[in-house]
Amino acid sequence: MEEIRTVSIKDKEYPHLLKKIPDPPKTLYIRGVLQPSEIYFAVVGTRRFSPYGKQTALKITGDLAQAGLTIVSGLAQGIDTFAHLAALEQGARTIAVLGTGIDDKSIYPKENLKLAKRIVKNGALISEYPVGTPGFKQNFPQRNRLISGMSKGVLVVEAKQKSGALITADHAFLQNRKVFAVPGSIFSSNSKGPHNLIKKGARLADSADDILKELGIVRPVSKNKQIIGKNREEQLIINSLKEQPLHIDKIIEITRLTPAIVNSTLAVLEIDGKVRNLGGNVYGLC
Numbered sequence: 100m101e102e103i104r105t106v107s108i109k110d111k112e113y114p115h116l117l118k119k120i121p122d123p124p125k126t127l128y129i130r131g132v133l134q135p136s137e138i139y140f141a142v143v144g145t146r147r148f149s150p151y152g153k154q155t156a157l158k159i160t161g162d163l164a165q166a167g168l169t170i171v172s173g174l175a176q177g178i179d180t181f182a183h184l185a186a187l188e189q190g191a192r193t194i195a196v197l198g199t200g201i202d203d204k205s206i207y208p209k210e211n212l213k214l215a216k217r218i219v220k221n222g223a224l225i226s227e228y229p230v231g232t233p234g235f236k237q238n239f240p241q242r243n244r245l246i247s248g249m250s251k252g253v254l255v256v257e258a259k260q261k262s263g264a265l266i267t268a269d270h271a272f273l274q275n276r277k278v279f280a281v282p283g284s285i286f287s288s289n290s291k292g293p294h295n296l297i298k299k300g301a302r303l304a305d306s307a308d309d310i311l312k313e314l315g316i317v318r319p320v321s322k323n324k325q326i327i328g329k330n331r332e333e334q335l336i337i338n339s340l341k342e343q344p345l346h347i348d349k350i351i352e353i354t355r356l357t358p359a360i361v362n363s364t365l366a367v368l369e370i371d372g373k374v375r376n377l378g379g380n381v382y383g384l385c
Contacts, residue, residue: 101219103130103201103230111135114249120274123248124227130201131223134169137192140310141171141246141271143264144178144256145289150344150377152257152289155281156181157188157375159254162307164191166318169222171196171250173242174211178256178264183218193218196246197226198238207234243267244274251314252277254304258292265292268301277313279304326373326384332356332364333373337384340374344383 106112106127112135117123142160144152160182164170170186172179174195186193195215199205201224206215215224227245228238243266247253253271255278258264271278278301283290297303304310311318328334335354339345345353351361365382368374374382 101130103128105129106133114139116251117245117249120244120248122244124245126227128201128226128229129223130225131219133194133223133225134192137169138167138314138316139171139194139250140168140314141250141253141267142178142182142256143172143246143253143258143267144182145258145262145264145292146175146177146179147259147289148177148181148257148378149287149289150379150381150383151283151287152178152281153181153377154344154375154383156256157185159256159281159304159307159310160185161189162318163310164189164193166307166311166316167191168316169194171246173197173239173246173263173267174206174208174215174218174224175263176208176210180211180214183214187217187221190221193222194249195222195224196242196249197224198228198242199226199234200228200230200232201226202230205230205232205234239263240266244270247271247276248274250276252279252310254279254281254310255293255296255301256281257283257287257289259288260291260295262292265296268292268296272299277302279310279313281305328368328373332360333368336361336364336368337373340382340384344377344381347380347382350382 164186170193172182183193247270280293280296280301339353
């Protein structure tokens with residue numbers, strides 16, 4: 100296991116914005132490396148995500164990471180996981196703030212232990228709780244103030260009205276951080292949280308550019324890589340997904356390919372990194 104260190108609030112490695120919140124921890128436990136010069140930005144959301152939420156989290160977070168931001172989240176399943184993964188896919192740095200100890204036995208959820216180890220190699224795990232601290236329920240709302248406190252801003256992707264992500268957003272408002280929210284369907288319970296945040300003054304964000312402009316960061320100019328199929332079947336499926344993600348049944352209907360061909364072609368496109376299964380047999384372009 101990688102070395103676990105303690106960093107004092109007086110140390111240079113301690114996140115400088117975190118020092119300015121009303122109740123910063125005097126000591127942080129760190130596994131990995133924090134870089135004093137990096138700009139932290141938090142992305143959080145519900146554990147019970149929709150395909151729309153997954154695609155949005157991956158897209159916006161990936162673009163933010165590509166622009167040079169270090170992505171901060173809480174290692175929870177759902178939107179937090181996708182935020183960390185999107186940063187790692189870009190070869191960018193990401194920080195997981197835990198409500199437990201950062202040793203292997205304490206990390207929660209256990210399903211994300213492998214992800215935690217990947218994060219350590221290109222970022223860090225941090226906590227105010229010592230090694231061996233289990234996941235007490237009260238620890239997680241408490242740690243959310245660190246997620247927002249060390250970051251220049253917070254993006255909430257999907258969140259129900261009583262989601263922990265909204266606790267992070269509330270801390271961000273109190274800490275005078277910029278708060279962003281992704282709008283969604285008025286019929287989705289996962290949109291209630293972001294829509295309420297927008298009513299409270301959060302900035303609506305439907306792309307990374309909305310966030311980068313507000314933060315005063317110029318996004319590097321890059322050519323969009325066109326996704327092209329290797330054969331007729333692949334191209335038909337790619338064309339069907341250009342407007343929006345679709346359920347596999349809708350892909351079959353639009354392309355008029357057999358279910359067997361669509362299934363096998365989607366599997367190849369996934370391996371090639373051209374499409375992504377967003378859950379529930381809903382597919383979208385990468």
